[in-house]
Structures are given as structure tokens and as C-alpha cells.
Amino acid sequence: xxxxxxxxxxxxxxxxxxxxxxxxxxxxxxxxxxxxxxxxxxxxxxxxxxxxxxxxxxxxxxxxxxxxxxxxxxxxxxxxxxxxxxxxxxxxxxxxxxxxxxxxxxxxxxxxxxxxxxxxxxxxxxxxxxxxxxxxxxxxxxxxxxxxxxxxxxxxxxxxxxxxxxxxxxxxxxxxxxxxxxxxxxxxxxxxxxxxxxxxxxxxxxxxxxxxxxxxxxxxxxxxxxxxxxxxxxxxxxxxxxxxxxxxxxxxxxxxxxxxxxxxxxxxxxxxxxxxxxxxxxxxxxxxxxxxxxxxxxxxxxxxxxxxxxx
Amino acid sequence: xxxxxxxxxxxxxxxxxxxxxxxxxxxxxxxxxxxxxxxxxxxxxxxxxxxxxxxxxxxxxxxxxxxxxxxxxxxxxxxxxxxxxxxxxxxxxxxxxxxxxxxxxxxxxxxxxxxxxxxxxxxxxxxxxxxxxxxxxxxxxxxxxxxxxxxxxxxxxxxxxxxxxxxxxxxxxxxxxxxxxxxxxxxxxxxxxxxxxxxxxxxxxxxxxxxxxxxxxxxxxxxxxxxxxxxxxxxxxxxxxxxxxxxxxxxxxxxxxxxxxxxxxxxxxxxxxxxxxxxxxxxxxxxxxxxxxxxxxxxxxxxxxxxxxxxxxxxxxxxxxxxxxxxxxxxxxxxxxxxxxxxxxxxxxxxxxxxxxxxxxxxxxxxxxxxxxxxxxxxxxxxxxxxxxxxxxx
Numbered sequence: 001x002x003x004x005x006x007x008x009x010x011x012x013x014x015x016x017x018x019x020x021x022x023x024x025x026x027x028x029x030x031x032x033x034x035x036x037x038x039x040x041x042x043x044x045x046x047x048x049x050x051x052x053x054x055x056x057x058x059x060x061x062x063x064x065x066x067x068x069x070x071x072x073x074x075x076x077x078x079x080x081x082x083x084x085x086x087x088x089x090x091x092x093x094x095x096x097x098x099x100x101x102x103x104x105x106x107x108x109x110x111x112x113x114x115x116x117x118x119x120x121x122x123x124x125x126x127x128x129x130x131x132x133x134x135x136x137x138x139x140x141x142x143x144x145x146x147x148x149x150x151x152x153x154x155x156x157x158x159x160x161x162x163x164x165x166x167x168x169x170x171x172x173x174x175x176x177x178x179x180x181x182x183x184x185x186x187x188x189x190x191x192x193x194x195x196x197x198x199x200x201x202x203x204x205x206x207x208x209x210x211x212x213x214x215x216x217x218x219x220x221x222x223x224x225x226x227x228x229x230x231x232x233x234x235x236x237x238x239x240x241x242x243x244x245x246x247x248x249x250x251x252x253x254x255x256x257x258x259x260x261x262x263x264x265x266x267x268x269x270x271x272x273x274x275x276x277x278x279x280x281x282x283x284x285x286x287x288x289x290x291x292x293x294x295x296x297x298x299x300x301x302x303x304x305x306x307x308x309x310x311x
Numbered sequence: 312x313x314x315x316x317x318x319x320x321x322x323x324x325x326x327x328x329x330x331x332x333x334x335x336x337x338x339x340x341x342x343x344x345x346x347x348x349x350x351x352x353x354x355x356x357x358x359x360x361x362x363x364x365x366x367x368x369x370x371x372x373x374x375x376x377x378x379x380x381x382x383x384x385x386x387x388x389x390x391x392x393x394x395x396x397x398x399x400x401x402x403x404x405x406x407x408x409x410x411x412x413x414x415x416x417x418x419x420x421x422x423x424x425x426x427x428x429x430x431x432x433x434x435x436x437x438x439x440x441x442x443x444x445x446x447x448x449x450x451x452x453x454x455x456x457x458x459x460x461x462x463x464x465x466x467x468x469x470x471x472x473x474x475x476x477x478x479x480x481x482x483x484x485x486x487x488x489x490x491x492x493x494x495x496x497x498x499x500x501x502x503x504x505x506x507x508x509x510x511x512x513x514x515x516x517x518x519x520x521x522x523x524x525x526x527x528x529x530x531x532x533x534x535x536x537x538x539x540x541x542x543x544x545x546x547x548x549x550x551x552x553x554x555x556x557x558x559x560x561x562x563x564x565x566x567x568x569x570x571x572x573x574x575x576x577x578x579x580x581x582x583x584x585x586x587x588x589x590x591x592x593x594x595x596x597x598x599x600x601x602x603x604x605x606x607x608x609x610x611x612x613x614x615x616x617x618x619x620x621x622x623x624x625x626x627x628x629x630x631x632x633x634x635x636x637x638x639x640x641x642x643x644x645x646x647x648x649x650x651x652x653x654x655x656x657x658x659x660x661x662x663x664x665x666x667x668x669x670x671x672x673x674x675x676x677x678x679x680x681x682x683x684x685x686x687x688x689x690x691x692x693x694x695x696x697x698x699x700x701x702x703x704x705x
Contacts, residue, residue, distance in 0.1 A: 044513045048379060056522050061531070064518035069511040071382050072520035073405055077375035080367065084335065084379025084387075085511060087363040091334045092385055095361060097504070103513060121375065124368030 008199050013039045022065040023057040027231025029238060030054060030137045030221035033195040034108070037135055037219075040205035041104050043068060046085050050078035050109030050118060053144045054137065076117040079125035079134055082107035086130045104209045105132040111152035112142045115178045126185040126214045133208045133215045136178060139223035147226040151176040154246075155293065156286055157278045159226070164281035174293060182216035183252045189215035191251040191260075196222075196238030200249055200260055207251070220247045228277020240272040245298040256308035257301070269294050313492035313557075320451035321346035321484045323492075324416060327458035329360045330498045334385035337365040337376035341395040342428045343480035344418040348390060370395035374402040374413070381411040382519055384510030386462060389413065392480055393420035393434045400438060406473050407442030408535055409520055412465035412505070413473040414458070415443075419580065419631075420480040421667045429668025430480040432579065432631035435608075436641040442535055444474040444542055445608040449583045451488035454478050456559060459493065459502055463549045466505045470542040477608070479581040481668060493557060501556045540610050563612030564619045565604045568594060572601030574625040574683070576676065579605045579642060582629055582665065589676035600680060605642070613649055620650070626659045627683045629676075630697070633663055639697025660686050661697035675701060 017038030024031035034054055038045070047070045049055050055072045058065040073081045086105045093100040107125070109118050114136040122134060141159045142148040149162040153171045158164040162171040183190045189211045193201040201219065208215035220241055222234040229237055241247040242263050249261040269291045273279040282290075318326075325347050328336070336355070338348040354360035363380075367373045373389050381387045391399065396417060406413055421427040422434055435445075444464055448454045454476065461474040478484060493501075509517050523531055546563070554560040567587045569575055576586045583604040593600045603619045605612075620626065630640020638644055643661035650656055660683035665671045679700055686694045699705045 046383070046511045046513070059518055059521035061521040061523045061527050064521065066518050067516060069513060069516045070518045071379065071511060072522075073375055073378045073409070074401055077372060077378075077402065080372035080375035081379035081382075083365060083367075083372075084337065084376035084381075085383045086379075087335050087337075087365055087376070088380035088383035088385035088387075091361070091363045092383070095334070097334075098384070098512065120368060121372050124372055127368075128365065 012198075012202070013042070015039065015043070017041070017043065017045070017067045018058065019065045019067060023060070024053065025225045025231070027224040027234040029195050029234045030139055030223065031057065033137055033201065033219045033221050036195055036198050036201050037106070037205050038068065040202040041106060041209060044102060045104040045106055047071070048073070048078050048082040048085060048105070048107045050113035051075035052110040052113055053139070054108065054110070056144060075113055077121050078107040078109045078113060078118060079122040082132045082134070083125045083128065083130045086132050105130075107132060107134045109136060110144070111136060111138040111140060111178070112150040114138075115151045115176045123185065126182065126187050126216070129213055131212055131214070133205065133217065135205070136216070136218045137221045138178070138218060139221045139226060140175070141223075141226050143223050143226040152178065156282050156290060158281060159278070169281060169286060170278070179216065179218045179252070182218070185214075186255065187214045187216060188212070188254055189252070192218045192220070192247065192249055194220045194238045194242060194247060194249065196235045197242065197249060197261055204251060204260070226278070228280070229275060233275055237272070237275060240267070240275070243267045244269045244272040245294050246272055248298060248301055250301065250305070257304040258308060259305055266298065313494045313497065315489055315491045317487050317489050319346060319485065319487050320454055320478070320490070322350045323451055323455050323490045324458055324478070325350035325354065326492070327455045328388050329354050330493060330495070331459060331462050331502055332386065333360070333362050333388045335363045335365065335377070335380035335387045336389065337367050337373045337380070338389050338391070339367050339370045339373050339395060341370070341392045343420060343430070343484045344390045344392045344395070344416070346484060347416060347418070370399040371402060374399040374406065377413045378402060378406050378409070378411055381406070381413050382511050384505065384507040384512070386466070386505045387413045388415070390416035390418060392418045393422055396434045396438060397422060403438050403441045403443070405520075408531070410471045410538065411473060412471055414461040414465055414476070415473065416476045416478055418480040418484045419477055427667040430482050431666045431668065432477070433633070433666070435477050436632040436634070439609070439641065442472070442539055443609065444470070444472055444539065444546065445477060446474070447477045447580045447606055447608060448483070449581055449604065451483065451486070451490050452559070453561070454483060455490050455492070456553060456557065456561070459498060460549050460553060463502050464542065464546055467545045468506070468508050470538070470545045471508060472538060472542055477580060482581045497556050501552060543610050543612070546607065561606060562615065563607035564615040565606055566619050567602040567604070569601030569603050569619060569623070570621065571599060572623050573599040574627065574680070575620060575623045576600070576602045577605065577626055577628045577642065577646060578602065579608065580631070582631070582671065585671065585673055586629070586676050588673045589680065592673065592677060593680055598680065611645065611649070616646070616649055617653060620657060624655065624657045625683070625687050626657050627679060628659055628661045630661060630663045631665045639663065643697060658687050658695055660695055662700040663697060664700040669701070671701070
């Protein structure tokens, strides 16, 4: 597998499209993921960015970190703005107003901008079948506004609006399965990724852009600030999310599921939870409950993969 | 001269959008805007119009798609009404600040609640300060002409702002009127292809829609206001060019028998034509009355308005919207402010009427004239406060 090739890293472009000097926090794995996605897509890319961490850290007027054309309009509409860009390119090329060539359209948003407020616009764009890639940078809460819970916040996590209280132990709902929602639109490509596995991530983004039609890539983006984690542990935390089965790395190509990183045998979820302050309050019972849920979700994913292999 | 045919105004407006060779249309259905987008969808699917028709899942996305398309350099159109405008409100304000040329027809309709599909200007007034160029049209021909006007003004490099055409729902959108089409050459000479100042393209990367710290925010807003105020020169030039091209002339403020009038009706939108009939009748009865119609709503034509009012000392301002808890209708409030600095401050009677499409006929305007004169006779300045006309229980 290419991702395991030690030389493959040397082939990664040295060109930066999301430059240094941005204002993201120390150890921000989301900024790393954005950088890797940029390298995977290359210069012929137009980015439609939702309001959120990556927008504010990269575009304080009159500065910009973007070497590719970039537009931010609002919080919930990155998919719609990208739809507009894609449609315009198509018609302007057809009418001969701009030269015909391949230009990638990327929409990007956080977990709030994707699974909460932007879900409708995303669903519309996926259903209409625009030729674009949508990347959700999931740091599992509204980090930009101060670590409030979203529908992507995992069970048990303490946030400022799901605090670990005397009675309620943090977030009491389970993480919304956004990749499954995207896949339910029967789009040609859906994948999960994590910058702790950079080659896997870039391969998926390249595949997403090669395939005609809408593609959705869900990237777990460790947030040391919001997860109450030492910045130097950000990459390790991403690895543990995968190795414990909390965030499996897989892809869904034309409906066929495939695991891209083999993490078995899975480590106990405690290994992942215990390094994060947001889970500090969890009791053994709650950890066991999470382990049970992770096992069940992982088994369900394996069944989907086996069905794909049988088909 | 182009062909003159009887056609529903919505279809004519769509035909004008087609003649303008629009690139992208994004819209979500809402009464009474529907006939416009239905006809555009038909033109695209029949291969008559080479454009992308993007049938979005909400008005919020409609304008967001337009933002993306316009930023990429396309000629862009959308239309909506009432609740649709309310839902896209967030983006309405953003696209003007981002200086994105977009043309929108607002088929004017009441804002809920109670839910109503009929015409008034409560939707218009909800986005009065949104930074778009805004014009009212009184009839179908004006609607057709102002589609061309709107694209030309919006895309002019000196303007680069979105333009909204206010067209009364049902009263205009759903009536059949004789409309003179433009010739293809007339459109081509009046409306050149869009040449964007900046467009999203890899060969010339730009960042659009940055965020502004307090140290720079106020400067961007002042610049935005300046851009809207200065758009007036291009607006006037576009109307002058239209007169050259098709022989019809328009102005920011238009009058009817107003020059020697002592009392003036002030209207926006399709009420103008009805009031002009009332003016004729009242003139026949010896009243020195006239009409001033506001066409350009933003940027507001202060000078033209003061000139049109001239020596008239009595104004009857007709509002189709309410400023709840305010001093009458939004138009009256605006005009009071405009005339505050004038030495001979005219007296003003303000009537709020025609909400949710309730019919206001020629007789009604005659009655308003008499009611206003009675108010003007009284010394009590409170007598000049606004009133709801023809409302039961008032």
C-alpha cells in the first residue's frame, strides 16, 4: 500500500497553498489537514470556505494565507457557494468566456458548518450532483466560538454547553454519523480521513477530485485547545482515534465500503480518552458504555465492508 | 423597434433575463415569484437559453449560489418574495458588502404572520438598508426594461453591486400587459458581456470575503456606502443610454401633473398608475394636485426628490408597509427626514393601505385626498400622524 511506503512522503509536493503565518492555535491538526488537502488538490483549485476557525485564522483583512482563489460568504452555505462557483465555471467554459480546463472546486467547513447549520445546503448540493469536493474538518465542537457542543461532539465529552456537571456528565448524545448521511445521497465517493495519516488523507482527496460528481471527505481534526490536550499530542490523538476504532479510516466508492487503514486488533477506547481533558470526568461505567458503542459501530461498518466485498 | 406583444409580466421579465444572456439562475419557488423561474427553467430545458439553472433547496442557498457564481465571473439572476427574502436576509447583506453583481427581482409580497401570499411592501422595507441598488417598477414594460438596466448597472466596474427590482406581486407579476421587446442588437449595444474586475480563477488568485477586525471594519463600511452613493452616476447614465437605445426615459423620481400642484401624492410601485387616475379626476374637480413616484429607492435621490416636491406644501404619502411602533410607514419616515432641512417644511399626511394586496381603487385615493385636506386644516400637528386607510376597527 502506498501509504506504508516510506519513500512516498518524499513525493509530496513542497508547494504550499495554505501558507504559514496563519493564526491557528499551537498543535492545530485542522490547519495541518487544510494544508495537506491543498497539496493534494494543487494550484488549479477554487475554495469556498465556511465561517469558522479556518476562515478567521487565514483571512484577517488585508492579509490572506491562501495561494489559491478563495471565497468565504457565511457559515452554513459553503456547499451552496461551491455549487455556484462550479456552475459558473461550467457555463463560462461552455460559452467560451474562459478557457476550458480542469479547475477543482472545494467546499470546506467545520463539523458545525457541516452536520448542524450547513446540513441542508450540503444535502442540496450533493443531491444536485455538482462536480465538487466537500471537506468537513471535524474537531467535534464549535471551537471558534469557544468550545460549544455540536451534533458531532462525542458522547461524554465536556464542552462549554455540555459541561461535565454534578448530574449530567457532559455530552449525552452520540456523534452524528455524517459520512453515512453523505453516503445516503448515493454520491460516487465518501471517505473518512485524519491528518495523522497524511498519505491516506491526500490519496482520498485526490480520488475525490478525480471522480466526477460530488465527493465528501470527513476529516477528524484534533483540536488541542478544545479537547484539553497537550499540543504535542495532536498527531498521537488522531492515531489513537483510529487505533481504538473510534474513528475508522474507510472510503465508500460508488456504494462499496473499504477500510483503508487496518487498525486491528483495536486498542481499548480508554487509551484514546485518557489523554484528553474533555473526558477527564468519565467514570469506568461511562467508559465501558463508550467501548460498547464503539464496538457496535465498528461491527456495523465491517458488515458494510463485507457486503461490498461479496458484491 | 422590437415586437410588441401581450404577455404576462412575469414571463416578459423572464424573457428579458434570457435576452440579457444570463449565465446562472438559482432560485427556490415562492408565490408570486414562481412564473418567472418556471419560464426560465422552460427556456433552459428547451435549449433556448444557454445557462445553468440551479434548483436549490432554499432561498438562502439561492443567493449563496448566486454569490459563488458572481464571484466566478458569471452573469447571475435570482428572484424571490417575502419569506424567501427573509430567509436569504443574511446573504442579502453579505453580497453587497462583497461587491458582487447579482440581479434579483423581488415580487413584492407581505411578510408573515398571518401568512399571506399577496402584495405589499413589507418585504422590501425589511431589507431597506441592505446596500443593494433598489428600484421600483410601475408596470410590465418598466419591469422588462429594468432587467436590462439592472444587469448594466450591477456589472458596471464603477458600481459592482447587486441590484434589486421591486415588482408588485400579482398586481404586476400575474397580469397580461402589452410589452415592447428589445431588439437583439439593442440588447447587445446596451448590455455588453460582463467583464469582472476580479473573478475566482487559479491564474489570478484572490481571497474574497475576508474577516475584518474593528481596526478596519468601519473603513470597509464607509467605503461600501460611498460605492452605493456613487452608483447614482452610473444609474443615471444607464437610464440615459436606455432612452438612446429604446426611446423610453426613466428618472430617479418621476412626476405626473406635479409642477404646479399644491398637494402631492407620493407613491412607490404600481400604486402610481392608480393614483394618476385619481389625480386626473381631482384635477377635473379643480384641485391643484399631482403625483410624485419614487423609482430609485437606494441610493435615495435626495436632490431629485426635493426638486420634484418643489413648492408643494402638502404631501400625501402612501405606504404599503408598517414601521411598527414608528412614525407611520417607512416611506413617510424617510421623506420627513429628507425634508427636515428644507425651510418651508411641507405638511404630510401618511396613509398605510393596500396591505396583503387589499384593493385600493381610484375612489379610495380621492377619499384619502379629502381626508388629508381635512387634516391639513387642523392646527394640531398630531392630526398629521399616520393612519391606516380602510381598516375595520380603526
